[in-house]
Structures are given as structure tokens and as C-alpha cells.
Amino acid sequence: MSAITTISAQRSAAIGHKPSAATAEPAWTRRLLISISLGFLGLFLLAPLLVVFAEALRGGVRAYVAAFADPDARAAIRLTLLVAGISVPVNLVFGVMAAWAIAKFEFRGKSVLVTLIDLPFAISPVVSGLVFVLLFGMQGWLGPWLAAHDIRLIFAVPGIVLATVFVTFPFVARELIPLMQEQGTEDEEAALSLGAGGWQTFRRVTLPNVKWALLYGVILCNARAMGEFGAVSVVSGHVRGLTNTMPLHVEILYNEYNFVAAFAVASLLALLALITLAAKQLVLIREQAAVRKG
């Protein structure tokens, strides 16, 4: 599963294409194809996005704001921030370590390692949650031992964090690896030969070279960490006010037919998605500027 949302995939896409007269379609074909595109995207992307905000504001601004006064909603927001606050840094450190080993050195089994890092993307969210229940649940391998020592992982916050770390595992690594491979090791070798230490070389040469890809990886990782539903739903136990993240709280409100509150919390998550998309564009523009300059 190479480069789908990675910046490197889109770097080339921004250059643009100028067809000559002989290879251009007639105007009516062009208009038809553009209309089909706009219709399809309007139906499948714009309408779902708009309906979230329309439903959230259906009862007026007062009802919208009231949805966030609910202590359970606040607890869900706090838990979501906590889970993302742990999973993102943990996977950031891993991503940098993995990219350093894979991009800067040659060793046997490298392509297997790269494939294994991408593995969580190929696994259904529900199955990702299931594996942790099998490990740490009461019927699981470590369940009885954990219960005897009064440690609760599943149906508690640690399980939610673990499942989130699992599903967001590849994001930073897969943004960094292709870019760092492309950049090679010449800059670092030069710094080392000029007497810089290893850590200094990393901090002052490698890090500035990859900062935009790193930032983009973190943004994607964060969006998924805050929005994950399937995996977290399996391990959470759905205890209101205790083990409900924002997406799980949306589900509970929705199933209770409390639509305004459900869409109000959902609208926060939709805003997060829009911010994520905007940040991606910003990083892309910065990247292109850096490529043109260098």
C-alpha cells in the first residue's frame, strides 16, 4: 500500500498539464466530464459534510451550545484529547526511529519491515480492537493474571490507548520513509565529517529536511487518533463519562435519538477533519516552495 495520501504522491500532481489542441477534447465533452465530477463529489462529499452542520444547528444555536454543557460530552472530549495526546507522541518517536533505520541504512529484510509497518492499515478496525480483547480480556491470555493483580486494561482507558496506538501506528513512518530515502545520506555525512555529533546532525540537518512531512504525518495521525471508532468501540466497554471517546459518545447520543446533541459533537469532529485537510494543503504548498527553492 504505497503512497496514497502521502505528500510525495501529490507532489507531482501540482505541476499541471497543458494539452495541445490536437489532444484536447471538444468543449461539450469537457463540460460534461466536469459536470459529472462536480455532481458525484457534491452528492458523496459535500452533502454529507453539510448535513452534519445543518442537523447540529437544527434546534438553534442555544441547543447546539447546550450539547457541550453535558458533563458526559465534556468527559468524552477530555478522554479523546488524552488518548490522542498519548498515541501521537508515541507513534511520532516510532516513526522517526523507523524512518532513520530504513532510509539511512542498508540491511536485509528491509522491504519485509516496511510491509509490516503498513500492516495496521490493512486490518479492519474491528479486528484491531479484537486482538487486544483476546490478549487482555477476561478470557484472554493475560486476562486472569491482570485480574488477579487488579489491573484493568480492556473496557478501560489503557485499552483505548493501545487500540488507538495500533490503528495510528504507520502514519508518521510512512510519510517520512519515502522522503528520507529520496534525500539519501549525503547531508548527514557532510555534517559528520565537519565534526558534528550524531544527535546534533539529526537535529540540525535531518529534522529541518523532513519537517513538513513530519508535521503532515502528525496531523494525519492525530485526526485518526481522535476519530477512531471501530477499534475503540470494541475495547471501550461504553461506560458513559468514563470510557467514551467523542465518536463513541456520538453513537450513544444518536442511538438515544438525541440527534441535535449527536450532530453537535459530530460537528466538532467534522471541523477537525476540515482543519486536517486545510493543514495538508498548507504543508503541500510549503513542500512545493521548498522543492522549487532547493
Added chain:
Amino acid sequence: MPAMQKKPSVLPGFGLSLGYTVMYLSLIVLIPLGALFARTLAMSWADFWSAVSSARVWASYKLTFGASLIAAIINAVFGFVVAWSLVRYRFPGRKLIDAIVDLPFALPTAVSGIALTALYAPNGWFGRWLTPLGIKAAFAPLGVMISLTFIGLPFVVRTLQPALEDLEAESEEAAASLGAGRWSTFRRVILPAVLPALLTGFALALARALGEYGSVVFISGNMPMRTEITSLLIVTKLEQYDYAGATAIAVVMLAASFAILLGINLLQWWAGARRRGAT
């Protein structure tokens, strides 16, 4: 390329970074996944088979695979048109549209689930027009298909865009100068050149749809035998404390997605071999 050099690197930190990577990967991904397979191996073949082949499970496979396949085909067709328009034409709002294509990646699945349900429910924006026509979208297999189309939308567009950019104008001009019409140039020159990318996007959309959960469970209605997808069945079994049953079905789903992944890797190898052959 400097990265291809064979001489040993002078850079520090190889042991540390590789060791950390392998350890962390094992702890978070490999050992938990191993637990899943170990659990399955502990089952007898007869138990495994009865868990993965009961009538209710079969109905869920049919729905999941069928709806995923149709959704991936819809995305292949319309994704091609979208990618083509974005790459070849200039029109107002193009940049904004290009940015918003990734929305299904960024929007949490629970949010897309309730949003699509609100749209296609009998009193929703779209549902109120479909219901008089006798079309039931929400709480029916059609709703599952709509959700899976949404979730797979970016894959075809994003894999096709770079492939369309890379097309050389010369081959199209040559075809035109030899008297080929635009349609036959498309069919004989452009389509074969971007076919690997199109198939890769299709396979990625299919793989994503097979495992999808959040965006489907709200709109599907979750009626056993009719609108129950396989991921939901795993959750249901877990809630009934049937861990063995849940695990067995999960292994079947994993096998299916690994098979598709293998197909994708073969496709990319094929595309790479073709590129090398061309130059």
C-alpha cells in the same frame, strides 16, 4: 541515487533505531496479531468451519463482498472522471475540490455514518425523494453500498492523479497525427497506460470497504441475514462472549484483505516492470 549505495554507512544510531523499531513493532502489532492466529489454531477444524460458514455468516459475506465490489466499481468509473477533470481541465474551484477529495480519510467514520443516514433516511434530504419512487436506501443493502462508496472515494482519484500527470503528451499527439480520434486515443493509448494505477486504486477501495465498520453500522439497520456486515457480526459475537466465533470470522476477513494486499503488490510490481520496459 545516494540511497542505493552499497558501502557501509558512517551514520550513527543504526542499532538503536532498528532495535527500537523491531521491538515496538513486535509489541504493538506482531504479538497481538499472533494472539489472534494462535487462538484460531487452538480451535478444531470442525469448530472453525461451523463458526465461519453458518447461514448468518454467509449472508454477511455476501452482503459485505457484494456491496464492497459494487462500491469499488462505482469509484473506479467516477473516480476516473474526477481524476481526469482535476488533472486535465482548469475550472473555478478546482483547487478546493482537489483538497476536499480526501474528506473520507479525514472524517471520523462515526460522523460519516450518521451524516449519510440523515441524508438517506425516509425524511432526509435525499431519502424524501427516493421513498416515493419506492427506493429504500437507509436500512437496506443500498445504504451499505452508498457508505462504502463514500469511504473508498479518495483511493481511485489519488492513485490515478499521478499516473495521468506522468502520461507523455507525445504519445497522444502521435496517435492524433496518425488519424486516431480522441475516443480511440483514449481507449488504445491512455487507458492501457494508466490501467495499473486504476486497478490499484480499485483494489485499495475494495480492501478498505471489506473491513469498514463505523460508517456502515448506522445506515445499514443491522438486520441479521439482510443488512448485517461481517465486521458487525464480529462485534455481535464478542458481545455474546463467543470469542472463538469472533476470532474465526476475523481470521477469514484478515485472509481476504491480505489476499487483496498481495494483489496490489503484484499490480505495482507489474506497473514497475512495464515502466522499466518502456524506457
